[in-house]
Amino acid sequence: MQKRVVSLWFERLPSERVLRINPTTAPFALTQKQSNTDWIYCLNVEAEKAGLYRGMSFSDARAFCHELQSRPADIKADERFLNMLARWSKRYCPWVGLEGRDGLSLNITGSAHLFGGEEALLDDMRFRLSRSGIGARIGLADTRGAAWAMAHFGAGGICTVPQLSRLPIAALRLEEKTCINLQRLGIRTIADLIALPRSSITRRFGPNVLLRLDQALGDQPDNISSLQDAPHYGVKMTLPEPIGLKEDIMAGTERLLQRLCAKLKVHDQGARTLQLTLRRVDQDSQNIELRLAQALHDAARILPLFERGVAAVDAGFGIDQMRLEAIQIEACPAQQISHSRTKNNDTLDDLITRIGVRIGLENVQRFLPADSHIPERSFIISPAAYSSPVGVWAMIRPRPVRLFPPEHIVAHGHRPPARFRWRRMPMTTGRATGPERIAPEWWLSDDNWRSGVRDYWKIDTKEGRRLWLFYTPQSPNWYVQGEFA
Structure with missing residues (x-):
């Protein structure tokens, strides 16, 4: 053909x-x-x-x-x-x-x-x-080179040999420098090139010119590298007899996980979201979705995380087909393990997954440092499953563990008060450390910081409380904003 x-x-x-x-x-x-x-x-x-x-x-x-x-x-x-x-x-x-x-x-x-x-x-x-x-x-032509030449330099449609010979030299997919050199010698069309002795062409321009010519004429192979379909991360198992016990479903899930994880490992991928579909004999299906806190391709770690979802399955008159699919994947390349590398806390990730199954992964959150010297903006809250505990808070002065909106107290002067009341409790200042002046960030729109600078003090009270107070010089007032551990 x-x-x-x-x-x-x-x-x-x-x-x-x-x-x-x-x-x-x-x-x-x-x-x-x-x-x-x-x-x-x-x-x-x-x-x-x-x-x-x-x-x-x-x-x-x-x-x-x-x-x-x-x-x-x-x-x-x-x-x-x-x-x-x-x-x-x-x-x-x-x-x-x-x-x-x-x-x-x-x-x-x-x-x-x-x-x-x-x-x-x-x-x-x-x-x-x-x-x-x-x-x-x-x-359209008999060869890849001729079809390319017809699309780029011809009128389109079906190409014939006479049409190909009338096309310019550039239609052979040659380098621009080679085309210019050929045109300087008066070789402007493919027909002009065919009429020349092949030995002289190779001697002056190298073998690539004749290779492209032969590929266009069909004398040399010019194969098409077809695109490979994206791998499908899904496995299925049809059972000879219906099952309904939790132990049987978990055993089938284990076999599916081993096949799926083997395919994921080959492509250096890890699953973030898995969906287990159980088809009953009455043609009704039940889906169990598992969202992982970390991209995994370890069947032994993933299998116990399915137990809660499998326990809630209504098998009816039995399940005759099981299908497991990774509907969200991420790159999970192999990592070099050495004595100087800190081992990942896999137990914490599994715990986050177990809690996330109950309340949602987005509701398990962690604090991350932010680049700001303003206390309210020195951290961000991010889902623990989609962030890593990297970075440290770069602070010259210590910050309180508990931070809350500023609470006004009655005090006078720019020095920390010797006695004051906070939350209806009398406080006596034992030691005061400060002040630390923090200025507003003018490029951010925050009404609470538009009034001016703040002078922060660390107050150790005789009652045992360690509070974080600040004073506003532009409108003399004292506030409590945090408490140290």
């Missing part, structure tokens, strides 16, 4: 990706910063009609076209979008590969008849892509 290849070239893929979400009829361009200068990375048809082009500096483009709209380019998003188009293209054939950053190659050998022939297949591609707001130039 004759090999047939389709080449798709998305000439304006980055800009069309953005304009599909935020359409506009004005000139539009994506910019990319290089060497501290913004350059035009991709643009739409209206911008090209205004005289703009790729590689033009953005400042010059704005001078030429005042109504130009722009946005920074996102290379990663463009790659994801191209991969999405590759998955969509598998509706036409199972063998689809990437062609640079803006193209696809499809081996449609033996599948064109499913769409009514090659012309009908190309028409269906054009229709579906244009309906989605994506412009594409399509080439």
Whole structure:
């Protein structure tokens, strides 16, 4: 069977990706910063009609076209979008590969008849892509090189040998420097190159020129590297007889976990959320979702965490099928273990998971340091399952363990009072340490700190309380804001 290849070239893929979400009829361009200068990375048809082009500096483009709209380019998003188009293209054939950053190659050998022939297949591609707001130039030929040449330099459609020979030298996917050298010698088309002696071409330009020519003509193989499907982290087990006891369900879950964790380890992935689906004989299903505080691929650690959910299962007349799927995964690469490395506290993570099953992982929280000298802003509260206890509070002066909103006390003068009442309790100052002046952070909008500076004092009372007081010089008043342990 004759090999047939389709080449798709998305000439304006980055800009069309953005304009599909935020359409506009004005000139539009994506910019990319290089060497501290913004350059035009991709643009739409209206911008090209205004005289703009790729590689033009953005400042010059704005001078030429005042109504130009722009946005920074996102290379990663463009790659994801191209991969999405590759998955969509598998509706036409199972063998689809990437062609640079803006193209696809499809081996449609033996599948064109499913769409009514090659012309009908190309028409269906054009229709579906244009309906989605994506412009594409399509080439079809016996080889990958010829299809690419037809899409980039030809009129599109089905390529023949005479059409290929009339195309410029650049259609052979050669380097720009090589194309310029060939053109200086008067070799402008592929037909001109074919007419030359092959030995002289190799001697002057190296073997790559003839390799690309032979690949386009079909004399040398030019295979398509198909994209591999993303691994699916799900396993299933059909039981010969229905089960209903907790011990039996846990035994089946253990077998599924071992298979799933083995697949996760191969790809250096760990599961954060697992879903166990139990199908009863009456076709009703029950789901058990387990959210882990740490990405894991250790079946022995995960299995006991399923016990609470399995105990609440209503097996009915029995369960005949079990399915386990990792619906949320994270990278979990192998780590080097040495005597100088602190071992992770796995027991704490398992405890957080057990508590999270009952009250929700988001409700198990920890305090983390924040970069601010204002007491109320020197920490943040974050879910313990999605944060690590890293960093320390960088403080010159100690801070109280308990911190509460400022509570006014009656006192006079700028020195700590010898006696005062706090929460209806009489206090006598034994020792006062301070003051520590804290100024407001002008870049933050906090009404409590707009009044001015605060002078903080650490007060050890004779009654045993160790309080944190502050004085406001701009409006003389004393407040208690914290208590030391």
